Amino acid sequence: QKEVEQNSGPxxxxxxAIASLNCTYSDRGSQSFFxxxxxxGKSPELIMFxxxxxxxxxxxxxxxxxxxxxxxSLLIRDSQPSDSATYLCAVTGLNTGGFKTIFGAGTRxxxxx
Amino acid sequence: xxGVTQTPKFQxxxxxxxxxxxxxxxxxxxxxxxxxQDPGMGLRLIYYSxxxxxxxxxxxxxxxxxxxxxxxxxxxxxxSAAPSQTSxxxxxxxxxxxxxxxxxxxxRLLVL
Numbered sequence: 001q002k003e004v005e006q007n008s009g010p011x012x013x014x015x016x017a018i019a020s021l022n023c024t025y026s027d028r029g030s031q032s033f034f035x036x037x038x039x040x041g042k043s044p045e046l047i048m049f050x051x052x053x054x055x056x057x058x059x060x061x062x063x064x065x066x067x068x069x070x071x072x073s074l075l076i077r078d079s080q081p082s083d084s085a086t087y088l089c090a091v092t093g094l095n096t097g098g099f100k101t102i103f104g105a106g107t108r109x110x111x112x113x
Numbered sequence: 114x115x116g117v118t119q120t121p122k123f124q125x126x127x128x129x130x131x132x133x134x135x136x137x138x139x140x141x142x143x144x145x146x147x148x149x150q151d152p153g154m155g156l157r158l159i160y161y162s163x164x165x166x167x168x169x170x171x172x173x174x175x176x177x178x179x180x181x182x183x184x185x186x187x188x189x190x191x192x193s194a195a196p197s198q199t200s201x202x203x204x205x206x207x208x209x210x211x212x213x214x215x216x217x218x219x220x221r222l223l224v225l
Contacts, residue, residue: 101214
């Protein structure tokens with residue numbers, strides 16, 4: 001069983017709509033949660049991080065964390081064609097030997113102009 | 114401030130050849146990582162270094178070795194390349210093991 005699960009997509013939304021990306025994780029002790037964006041042929045770059053239950057907003061992006069249900073989501077409001085990319089969910093938890101970060105396989109988002 | 118740099122950007126090897134991928138960061142980060150990314154597989158951790166002087170195996174360490182040369186530099190060595198090691202390799206660094214990771218531009222490796 002994968003430790004961090006994401007729908008591979010592609011998720012297609014029209015320009016101006018809200019894109020909703022979801023991620024579930026298996027380690028209940030996970031402490032840090034990240035969303036990275038990766039354009040084709042480029043390296044991942046951080047969009048947002050969240051540590052506590054609830055919502056965290058940054059501009060058009062909102063991260064939502066529910067530790068009881070073990071899921072984290074990313075909402076992108078007013079989606080733009082430039083948001084078309086793969087979004088990677090990453091979860092950090094404590095393992096024997098120290099903290100370990102696991103990445104999901106990513107969800108491809110396509111925003112249609 | 115260059116962030117995380119990697120060399121080379123692209124490399125073609127024949128089966129059995131060896132090579133070292135270089136990574137350096139100028140953000141004074143303690144932790145550094147090597148990942149490989151294959152289509153549909155996401156990022157898989159090869160090795161990491163939580164702090165200078167320590168290295169630990171990740172999810173897919175077989176066929177690789179690493180050296181944390183100093184706080185800035187973390188190299189990945191393929192002793193005898195195999196076609197299964199064809200991939201894109203990313204180096205990353207973070208202030209600590211729970212913090213945001215910053216990625217280098219990647220090295221595209223093709224093993225024939």
